[in-house]
Amino acid sequence: MNLAIRDVRQHWGRFILSCIGVGMLLTLVLSFAGIYNGLVADALALIDSSGADLWVVQKDTRGPFAEMSRLPEDIRYRITVIPGVRQASPYIFYTVQRPHDGRLLRFVVVGYDLGTGLGGPTRVVAGRPIAQAHYEMVADQKLGLRVGESIRLGLHDYTVVGLTRGMVGSGGDPVVFFSFQDAEEIQFVKDNWAIRNARQRALAAYTRALPAQPTLATGLARTFADNPERHNVNAILVRLAPGADRAAVAASIDRWEYFTAYTTTEQSDLVLSGSVALGRRQTGLFRVLLIIIATVIVAQIIYTMTLEKLKPIALLKLIGAPNRMIVGLVFQQSLSLGILAYLIALVIGNLTFDKWPRRVIVGPADQLLLLAIVLVICLVASGMGLRRALRVEAGTALTG
């Protein structure tokens, strides 16, 4: 006869409420594992889908994701001719936040070369990939734009021709893919008001420097204001020829004084050792705290349930119940509470994690780990109740 279930049967409403409470706490424990997984997946989404073997960035920087890197776009031609390189392609990466249709859109702009496809979207779930070098974009569906919708960026309107799924930057912002020419233009080309403003400021400066040569001053101001260094990119992505030695090609690029080459693995490590590592420590800390809180709460519940049963426990002892029966009663209740709460956590997680603002990825390993944690929590939490139950004197049943 299972005494634990029979006791719960009498207070099932309160027991289920306790399970739901602990279950929601366990949902948070599970979510922190999922949030960390999501952080990693988000951080690596662009790197993993880039198709690049090497990332060439500005010398001694850890760009383009961990820090700013800027290098001339035409360096791609020099890299392409290095033995072992099959393709070299410009890559642009920056974050923008623009108003659109009454709301603020924040997204990561990725500019890539349509010819090589390196760094571009690998899978379009709706619409089509970008087919022309200008005024088209492929947005992640998380941004909430529809195929055919246009948004104003800088001087031009850009139309969504396709949608991706799960393509976000390391901060969780959805990615919008453009041709690298458009990405450059959105970033660097000024609108008319900005050009006029820049001309005036430059003219004032050159007029002070060249008071006797107003024509030259005007020309210089116009050149300075109208032609910014717009042909810069953040990285050159390199795809190696079959059989090429990755380290050797990277070393040959590193020998140039102006660039640093990272393998894709190194690029991933750079990202993960930065903000993601901080996120890992933070979520890990929260997770430990939540596990401690869950243990304390389960212990309190089991202890209270045990206190309410001291009289029946004394009675059972009086009629000769062995200690294992008392231990079973307390521990099985703790286990029932834990397992039910765990199942509730899984259900809540499965139903809601998709709707959380940041990506939450929970795999079977995380679920099994949580189950192990729950079993340990039940074991630890039932200790206090067990100690109290085993100390009850059988005579208490007689003497009250």
Place this chain on the structure above:
Amino acid sequence: MEVVRIERLTKVYGSGRTAVTALRDASLTADGGELVALLGPSGSGKTTLLTSIAGIIEPTSGRIRIGDIPLYDDGWLVRDLPRFRREHLGFIFQSHNLVPFLTARENVLVALEINGHKGRAAVAIAQELLDYLGVGERQHHLPEQLSGGEQQRVAIARALANAPQVILADEPTAALDTDRGKSVMAMFRQIARDKGSAVICVTHDQRMIEGFDRIYRVNDGRVTDGNALDHAPATAEQH
């Protein structure tokens, strides 16, 4: 046949100046099939005597024998007291005597399971005991759904579950009105006769004195008397 023999049992709580003697050289005997009363006012030592026989509190000195097993002789002679209790003793109390989260049948079944009976055989025994005590139809009710008298009958059924040599009852009729109290006493008499158990009742309920075969008066820790009344018990086969 003598199933309980207590000789010069003494229990002293505490020590030195704070020592309180609850039992002083108490002696009594009870035969199988006999209804024995421990009669006395509150604080006289009745419950101490009962719990000593039950192996719940350890006496200070003296001897206890249950059946042919020496239980205590200036120290416990039986190592596994819970096992001794479940194999040889049955308990009935004034109140709080059923496990509240178990139905009437489960309350009896749990005693059977503790004693190693399981499955359909255990259910059949529980059913038989509940029917015997007239509460078979209430077997699926929780204690809170039963009247005081019904609860007491279920408690008696549980006490009988392991066919004990001795049934120890602590104020079994105190919470019942006179009619129900007499009904319980009649039941004890029937059990003593049918099952051959010795029933030792702690009571200060003067209404029920007539029902006992032997009455011991407990006063200030001393047990006196032990008059055997006229109606001698008839032993019968044990359950």
